[in-house]
Amino acid sequence: MDTLDFSINNPITEEQIEVLQRIRRNIRRSENEYALYFVECNLPNLRRQLIGELDNIDNLNLLTLDTADYPKNEGIHIDEWVHKQKNKYQNAKSKQPLDAINIIGLEQLLPTGSDEQIIKTVSELNWRRSYFQALKVPIIFWLPSYALELLATQASDFYDWYSDIYHFDSNLNQKKLAAFNQYNSLKHPDSKILSQHYQTSTEKESQLKSLRALLDEATTLNDQAYIRTLMADLFFSIGRLDEALMHWKDAMQIVIKMNNQVAEQTILSNISQVYQAQGNYDKALDCLMEAQRLGESLNFISDNGAISNNISLIYIARGDYKKALEELEKSLKIDAKIDDDVALSTRYINTGGIYYKTGEYDKALDYMNKALKISQDTGNKVGISHSFNGIASVYYNKGNKDLALKHLKKALKICEELGNKVLLSTVLYNISSIYFEQGNFDIALKHLNDSLSISRDIGDIENIDITLSTIESIRRTIR
Secondary structure, X not given: OOOOOOOOOXXXXXXXXXXXXXXXXXXXXXXXXXXXXXXXXXXXXXXXXXXXXXXXXXXXOEEEEEHHHXXXXXXXXXXXXXXXXXXXXXXXXXOOOOOEEEXXXXXXXXXXXXXXXXXXXXXXXXXXXXXXXXXXXXXXXEEOHHHHHHHHHHOHHHHOOOOEEEEOXXXXXXXXXXXXXXXXXXXXXXXXXXXXXXXOHHHHHHHHHHHHHHHOOOOOHHHHHHHHHHHXXXXXXXXXXXXXXXXXXXXXXXXXXXXXXXXXXXXXXXXXXXXXXXXXXXXXXXXXXXXXXXXXXXXXXXXXXXXXXXXXXXXXXXXXXXXXHHHHHHHHHHHOOOOOHHHHHHHHHHXXXXXXXXXXXXXXXXXXXXXXXXXXXXXXXXXXHXXXXXXXXXXXXXXXXXXXXXXXXXXXXXXXXHOOHHHHHHHHHHHHHHHHHOOOHHHHHHHHHHHHHHHHHHOOHHHHHHHHHHHHHHHHHHO
């Protein structure tokens, strides 16, 4: 799929200046008394630019707070934090009273989907709304469209207190710059691998919120489809499979409308990963065969390496290791031509997995270590965690349980950091096996129950059945 068309020219428009003048007039009219304003603006960089321009108008004395600095895990309410920052600012500056407080980034405390943070943030805004009034200064929340809509529907008691709402339309150059900055933020600064392979789950959640705002600014079908695929990749990487599937399917409808069969092939391959992660191998294989058919009809092979790799995973799951190895060999030949380190690491891990399944442990370890080195060199934390898990499996079957547990604990730490639920479930299960053999039944059961909870969350029916059976087996042993 084509990437977004970028530009870096981003002047503030005359229309935007006019809206800023309206905000300034209302701030002045408030005469340093409480007022609640909402500003709808989807582009983060534009928000900061507009705030900077507002700060320069008529010598307004403004304090700007970013909720990225809000210590949400320290038990302090949002309004208390704002009050504390206000006092700190005024004590340091010793200037005239504040004219207003700008608050940006509130959307980071709101949901992208099934986010528990909405319960805390929204309910807190509702029942503590009078505490904002006690600040005795105009408050201006700068929000993207989707977040403003969430406040209107989910925090109506707070939202209904507003004094005014302002909307900033962005021009084409501003949209292009926002897209350029957003896309670059998804790449590793050195290796350029994408964020789903190395960023923490918290960073990915932040990226998802920025992409959601950017989606509202997308003016072409290509941009809409591209942003949705980026969101789907991130959702998949943190185990929110239903949301990943929804965005990939939405992107699919768009590329079909555009008659972009190359993009359709890629999305079909990606959708197969969801079905494969949930143990629905028939649906996964259907998607991959359709993707393969498209590639052959277009004589387009760049995605065929990924398709062959994904087909091999299904053959591995079904125990057909000969066919799995044939597909991986196809994949490696294709990938050798396109210089993709993430892909190469994945193929090595899967090839090692086949040799592990067939009992050729030295070959398996060789491929796993090759994958580990590539992933470490590129900062691919997903690849590192998969490699550690694979290496641990080999050591386990060679009888070295201590070394296996050491590698599994490394994999566990990375999976938790990345929010990679699909692998996390497997790693927890594997750790439980070692604790069970060591006679640590309580610890084994804890890891199994954690694995079960994740499997239920991502809808992995096969793993749910296996884990329940193992839990019952341990309980019988304890009895």
